[in-house]
Amino acid sequence: MSESSYSPPKIWKWEKHNGGPFASTNRPIAGKTHDKELPIGKHPLQLYSLGTPNGVKVTILLEELLSLGFNDAEYDAWMIKIGDGEQFGSDFVKINPNSKIPALMDHSTNPPTRVFESGAILLYLAEKFGAFLPSDRAARAECLSWLMWQMGSAPYLGGGFGHFYHYAPIKIEYAINRFSMETKRQLDVLDKHLAVNQYICDDEYTIADIAIWPWYGGVLLNRQYDAAEFIDAEAYTNAMRWARDIDKRETVKRGRMVNKHRGELDEQLHERHDASDFKNKTQDKIIGSKRP
Numbered sequence: 618m619s620e621s622s623y624s625p626p627k628i629w630k631w632e633k634h635n636g637g638p639f640a641s642t643n644r645p646i647a648g649k650t651h652d653k654e655l656p657i658g659k660h661p662l663q664l665y666s667l668g669t670p671n672g673v674k675v676t677i678l679l680e681e682l683l684s685l686g687f688n689d690a691e692y693d694a695w696m697i698k699i700g701d702g703e704q705f706g707s708d709f710v711k712i713n714p715n716s717k718i719p720a721l722m723d724h725s726t727n728p729p730t731r732v733f734e735s736g737a738i739l740l741y742l743a744e745k746f747g748a749f750l751p752s753d754r755a756a757r758a759e760c761l762s763w764l765m766w767q768m769g770s771a772p773y774l775g776g777g778f779g780h781f782y783h784y785a786p787i788k789i790e791y792a793i794n795r796f797s798m799e800t801k802r803q804l805d806v807l808d809k810h811l812a813v814n815q816y817i818c819d820d821e822y823t824i825a826d827i828a829i830w831p832w833y834g835g836v837l838l839n840r841q842y843d844a845a846e847f848i849d850a851e852a853y854t855n856a857m858r859w860a861r862d863i864d865k866r867e868t869v870k871r872g873r874m875v876n877k878h879r880g881e882l883d884e885q886l887h888e889r890h891d892a893s894d895f896k897n898k899t900q901d902k903i904i905g906s907k908r909p
């Protein structure tokens with residue numbers, strides 16, 4: 618490994634170009650950059666999000682709840698284009714001072730309840746509807762342990778491995794080795810656990826699966842960072858079995874379409890306001906209807 622020619626200055630200074638591909642939106646300060654009102658739809662639950670792994674956790678859970686007949690889980694999902702800096706708009710920052718999607722407002726309470734952080738949103742919804750979270754104390758502790766595991770572990774997978782392997786403008790061997798090691802260790806944690814459990818919490822599909830799958834299933838199924846071969850995804854046979862099982866769920870397919878802004882047009886539902894939108898409002902239909 619070659620020695621770096623970079624030696625850090627005494628005090629770090631923000632230079633606009635040093636954020637790599639995210640340089641246009643990344644900044645070292647919090648708060649709004651502009652005033653922007655957010656739309657509010659007809660349902661009590663208003664989701665402001667994007668179809669990233671953190672975003673789809675929430676839309677998958679909402680689609681799961683709706684499929685079980687919890688009609689009060691009907692929601693409006695609005696797209697927040699993080700590449701354009703919409704997470705720094707004034708109304709969004711009021712919901713999430715951390716300026717990251719997903720963010721949820723529940724207008725069924727007075728005053729409305731704001732929830733940010735995908736793990737907190739999953740827990741809030743699971744408790745609100747009494748579903749996808751075991752009620753037995755020990756089983757619930759197990760489920761919440763894995764939910765918190767995901768929240769603590771995924772930044773090494775995404776911000777560490779994904780960033781340095783896929784996004785960074787230069788390939789740094791030290792950083793790629795450091796985070797590949799940790800990513801593979803985490804995949805092995807999952808693989809060993811799923812060798813003796815059908816789902817993350819025994820045989821019950823819960824918010825722990827819904828939180829973990831978009832990140833770890835995404836890498837295993839080669840939907841994230843184009844890294845399945847590099848990390849030898851097929852070697853994690855138990856985690857792969859789990860990833861493929863969950864991938865087959867219709868609710869998961871629908872949840873993945875909501876606020877999706879890349880890929881096949883018939884899989885992109887930029888905004889979701891009604892169950893019929895999956896049929897009528899995907900981008901292929903919207904663009905098709907605008908053609909002369």
Ligand SMILES: N[C@@H](CCC(=O)N[C@@H](CS)C(=O)NCC(=O)O)C(=O)O
Binds near residue numbers: 670699704717719735
């Ligand atoms: N811990 C947060 C992470 C959320 C997060 O990192 N969201 C990303 C998209 S996946 C985002 O909004 N990025 C915009 C930015 O960093 O400015 C959660 O789980 O909700």
